[in-house]
Amino acid sequence: MSTQVHATIDESTVRQISDELDEPDWLLETRLDALAALDDLPMPSVIQTPGRKWTNLEDLDYESLVDPLNAAETKDQVGPDEVDVLSWSEALAEHEELLEERFGSIVDPQENYLTALSTALFSTGTVVYVPEGVDAEDVKIRTEMNSRSLFNYTLVVAEESSSVTILERQSTGEHVEGERYYSGIVEIDAAENAQVQYGSLQNLSEETYNFTLKRGDAGTYSKINWIEGNIGSRLTKTEVSTELNGDSSESQIVGAFFGHNDQHFDLDVKVWHRGEHTTADLVTRGVIDDVARTVYEGVQDVGRDAWDTSSYQRENTLMLSDESEADASPKLIINNHDTEASHSATVGQVDAEELLYMTSRGIDEQQATDMLVEGFFVPVLEEVAVDELREDLKANVKQRLRD
Amino acid sequence: MSSDQDHLKETNTEDRFAFKNEHKAAVTAEKGLNEETIRLMSEDKDEPDWMLERRLRALEVFQEMPMPTDWPAMPDLSEVDINKIVPYIRPDVELREGTDDWENLPDEIKDTFDKLGIPEAEKEALSGVGAQYESEVVYQNMKEQWEEKGVIFMNMDRAVQEHPEIVKEYFMTSCVPPSDNKFAALHGAVWSGGSFVYVPEDVQVEMPVQAYFRMNSEGMGQFEHTLIVAEPGSEVHYIEGCSAPKYSHFNLHSGGVEVFVKEDAHVQYSTVQNWSRSTYNLNTKRAIVEKNGTMEWISGSMGSKATMLYPSSILKGRGATDNHITIAFAGEGQDIDTGAKVYHNAPNTKSTIESKSIAKDGGRTNYRGLVQIADGAENSSTAVECDALMFDNESTSDTMPYMEIEESKVNVAHEATVGKIGDEDIFYLQSRGLDDDDAKQMIVSGFIEPITEELPIEYAVELNRLIELEMEGSLG
DSSP, rough: OOGGGGGOHHHHHHHHHHHHTOOOOHHHHHHHHHHHHHHGGGOOOOOTTTTTTSGGGGGGGGHHHHOOGGOEEEEEEOOOOTTTEEEEHOOOOOOOHHHHHTSSSSSSSSHHHHHHHHHHHHHHHHHHEOOOOEEEEEEEEEEEOOOOOOEEEEEEOOOOTTTEEEEEEEEOOOOOSSSSEEEEEEEEOOOOOOOOOOOEEOOTTTTEEEEEEEEEEEEEOOOOEEEEEEEEOOOEEEEEEEESSSOEEEEEEEEEEEEEEEEEEEEEEEEEEEESSOEEEEEEEEEEEEEEEEEEEEEEETTOOOOOOEEEEEEEEEEETTTTTTEEEEEEOOOOOEEEEEEEEEEEEEHHHHHHHTTTTTHHHHHHHHHHHHHHHHHHHHHOHHHHHHHHHHHHHHHHHHO | OOHHHHHHSOHHHHHHHHOOOOOEEEEESSSSHHHHHHHHHHTTOOOOOOHHHHHHHHHHHHSSSOOOOSSTTTOOOOOOOGGBOOOOEOOOOTTTBBBSOGGSSSSHHHHHHHHHHHHHHHHEEESEEEEETTTTEEEEOOOOOHHHHOOOEEEEEHHHHOHHHHHHHTSSSSOOOGGGOOOHHHHHHOOOEEEEEOOOTTTTTOOOOEEEEEEOOOOOOEEOOEEEETTTTEEEEEEEEEOOOSSSSEEEOOEEEEEEEEOOEEEEEEEEEOOOTTTEEOOOOEEEEEETTEEEEEEEEOSSSEEEEEEEEEEETTEEEEEEEEEEEEEOHHHHHOOOOEEEOOTTEEEEEEEEEEEEEEEEEEEEEEEEEEETOOOOOOOOEEEEEETTTOEEEEEEEEEEOOOOEEEEEEEEEEEEOHHHHHHHHHHTTTTHHHHHHHHHHHHHHHHHTSHHHHHHHHHHHHHHHTTTTTOO
């Protein structure tokens, strides 16, 4: 491992974070174990083709980016009364048993170098607990990052036959300058017949290196839907994934991105079909401009015992500039023949005929292009079931076109 | 019906491929790979110094390069120990240069190819035929009408002697250099036999030329080299077939194919590969396509224990075109990891990739493909379509395409589907009186039809026969 954060990040730092949050021993142990494992863990996997690694996570200077003891944020986390929406320290006080049971049960704290770093150093987070049978529409988590680095952890537990819609936004405060590092891990545990809708809109400053890993475990008849919007950051490495472990479970993952300047988005979308009669639908659409680059990997993995699987994936990229680059690798891994699976990916530019049609109707070329870009997002926006997030995404696209 | 079809009909396909002859050889190299073996080979072939130097340089590259290990879900190559391979066997044939008269061949070699139907195929519709047995080409014939026009079709060893100026220029220099991958380096060190095809400017060879490769000895490696140079405005269709009997010990096939498609030239390269289930097929095939040239790769991969093969085209000139049609069939114990690579390095280039695969009885197929569109390759387009058919729950079918797009004025589309054989289709056919096996066979034949219709009739028939054989009685 070339990166050596722990020159400054040592046991005492971890103990201090844990102590300030008044954490129980088991959590401190988990953090210390993750810290100790750092040396042996690889970076998150990225696509490699002969002679080329598609994203160079090794190149980052984590040591200078990471400053866990000076973490600062403005957080807003609200939800209806019948649901617990708690800060990390409140959650420890109110639901310790639940946390001990579920923390790290879906995303292994030592899955890779960056998850271990997150586990050792996180100091903020949100726990959403939805009791059995409760329907909660409106949970909002807004995080404004006001420090050099911020490590965030989110746990959603949806008990049997409950449902919840969660909207998460990440942004950067106005008065912070220089390069930053944001790291967030999200675990969703959906029990039998539960429905979780988790929408996220990342609009961090373009000097922020962003690492996120969001994964759900879907129980029998349950449904986990993700909406993943990526607008900001200098570099984003993100995975959004669902394990369809319960029979007849479902997942939809809708992604939208818009990269410009020298932004680099490395987006992983994954679904593991493990139970029988499971369904997945993965839809991602994005635009890149200037010298921005996107790397997309989508994996539909159908296990040996996943009978009667339906799995679909679509990815479309619109390139606005010759200097931009769009890389894609949509993968099918099929071990059960009782499967209907397909994927498709396209890359193209603004349609010349459509442009001509519009300019010939008196619309100037720039405006016509902008309209076509907005139109390009319509099919994914239609898939976004949360009105507020859809409007926000639309506004962000418009803003990006004005930039 | 042509005599080929009669022949193929009469001969039991399994017998045609599974027989083996007693091992007879004039020169057999030591197992393993070292400088001494390379020098022995080169001396035995009476090669010029420059070729020996290229071999030794390739050996160095081979020794420096690691085995590929970090590919996602790559076939298991742990059994492939080069120290257990006999890299060179010269069959005990009087005629060192090979022969152009079929009757001159020793009986057991003649029998081998007779059973495979090679001369029959030649009689019909081919411009020329070559046949390689172990490491050397034993038979080669080119029809006069093409020779008169300056078309050269000869075995590669002879081409080194007779056309050194052309071979020196093209042989493992720009198209498949030894540094390309570990097995290309191995190939560069121990290559033997293969075909050399040269088509002069504006000559169109309307009938296909064909080469057949046969590995007979246990534990050997076959490393034939094929070099095709199609000068501007020329056209040629090259077909190769390969087979080897099954042994308990593994065989290694690591061929090298280099195709130069000059301006406005058109080359079609068809392969029906049916290596034995103990053969590792680790091949490197590549074409460089100049302005307005067209390269077509058509391949059927039926045999081998594991195949890793991704024929590639470098579209170097404006308006160059590439078409890939591939079919993979993996049965019990087989891992067929194959696909296509296309590099769009010039404007207005086009490529299409059509891939079909069938997995049954625990076999694995994988489409692994790379499409790269370089910055500046404007108005290029590519369409990739992969369809996989699965028969049972022991089998695996994966699709791993990679697309690197650095140019915005492009049209890139990739589509893949996986599905089981349709119950409804089978029901429909059964209700028309077909039994289950026949119904499935008919569906598979329909599934691969886009491939078979591109092949000359005798190959299409062979491919269908092979598939029938794969399907026979094995379905429940």
